[in-house]
Amino acid sequence: MTVSTVTASAFGADLLRYRRSASLWLLLLCAPVAARYMISETEGEGISIAVGGQLPVLTSPVFGIWLGIVVSTLVMPVVFIYLRAGPTRRQPWQLDETSPASRIAIALGRFGADAAIMMGVLIALSLAGLFLAWMKVTGPYQPGHILLLLWVVAGPTLLAVAAIRILFDAVPILRGALGDFLFFMLWMASIIVPSIAAENGSTFANNMASVGGAIRPLMESAPPGSESFAIGTSSLAPGRVELDPWAGIGAQGYLASRAGWVLLSLAIAALAGLVYRPHKSKARTQRFAWLDRLTLRRLLPGAAPSSQHATRAGLGIVPLVLAEMRLIASGSLFPLLAVGAAAIGLADDYRHAGSPAALLLLVFALSAHAGRTEARGLVALTATAPFHPLIRRMAFIVAGTVLSLAIAVPAMMVHGPLHVLELAFLTGAAASLAAIVLAWAARSPFVARITLLIGWYAYMAS
């Protein structure tokens, strides 16, 4: 058995599964759609990218870089969600894990399949970009320039996402919510850090701080005094600034850093094989068992063999909502964290402190429960319950909203009910609705969790 045989087999099997997944076509559509809405119109409408407070002149090279920014902002979390929740998440783990095959070889094969899908995304974006550029660019239409700059900027970014997902799948603690949260933090950092790093000189090390790689070429080619950079800004100075991205691409250490990210991605994928740990069935409730002694959970009645037969529970909506609330708030940590979020709500700026704190807690609780209940096997089971599944889903939304309101009660008493009530109601209801719809579509909590985290960030930062 050679390493290359195992790598080729893992690559081939995963690629086949991707090719046969219907969601692949949605993914391939996503980048072109994102590009359509992220390229500003002449008047500056859309999501503006400003250098020195002005929109850049949309030449072909600038257009290529702009498409790269689309990848490092919008497309990056979407492809991670797809890879994480996609068809290759379900592996015959127990069979792989007891085989004598090298884990590094398997990881590299899987990374290869993920990378191939990423290149598919880039091809789709390239085709859409060429069409958009044909309509929008100022000056000569240069497809070669657009493609070259787009691939230099976005190629390593997408490879890095694929490598991170392989690494997160290899480590047990990162296979669940913590991995999703960590990626969300990495994504935020990938947007914020490069803007800061770009103000320092162009060196290999500084450029390696930017996995997105789109900002340096713009900054380096800006006229003196215009070296500030902003994405999504609404305050634009009139006129446009002329940029020469080729000068930026040639900046010291830039191209080396892009090659560095390609090599680093390969190294991360190999590392994933090295640190791989098998899937285990753990007694998860044991981890925070000590918390149960501090909460009402210890007061729940134990089994009583001599007790009477259970009477049929009333099949009302209220018991259903209460049951959903109990399940959303299950786990030993939830009560403590809810108290913490409620306490943060006492701070002055409820909109930017208490409300995001409560929402963050609900993001995890709602997505976890929604993912559990929308799993294929369980849906087949609950479909035979007296309540239609749609009623249960509505009860889930009501339960999530009520929990959000409950956490906000102390804040209502301090800040007055109306403002807090409105925010708690809207955030709770919106998060619950999004969680159940996304979990239903993906049959897992991954998509709901990452999407809600991105929504949470937008809410907190706005």
Add this chain to the structure above:
Amino acid sequence: MTLEARSLARSFGRKKVLEDVSATFPIGLTLLTGPSGAGKSTLLRLLATADKPNSGEIIWQGQPLPAARRALRQTLGYAPQAVDLPEDLTAREFGLHIASLKGLSRSDADAQFAGILEALGLLPDIDRRIQGYSGGMRRRLITAQALMGDPQVLTLDEPTAELDSESAAAVHGLVMERAATASVIMTTHLGEQLAPQAVQNLRIADGKAQPVG
């Protein structure tokens, strides 16, 4: 060629599933019987290197694991009770992928896998995607991949659950064929039926393994 367990213990949180299990698994069929939740599948997972004991040793060819883990895995077949099968692959694609992980040549594996599937009545469906397989077909497919490569140690967890009597007989036939030259360790709800053909019957209860009969 011997597989041996020495004083194996495995707990999940505070629950002690196996406390002190010692046994030798000679060539032939070893049945693991006992009540539900007694630890039969846990013992099988330990022997198949899918899990690690909290204490105790597994010895393969006179060498303890983990040193001998790779050597054991090179000649191991494992059919767990439930596997998250890759729904988008056909049975043949799945079998070839597992074969490559086992280090088998593609052409040999293809021919052998087809032969096993024929014996198990799955050959007509070999190029169908697994998502269209019934519960019984999936169970037979899991057993088939374990049999590939003529393993010297074959560990099977309830391979005949969900099967009709005809399919169960086909599985038993293949298993007994392998048991002529390999150590086959199997949990089953049909213990009484298979006991006469087994070289030993271990009853797992209260965290220990006791020979029966």
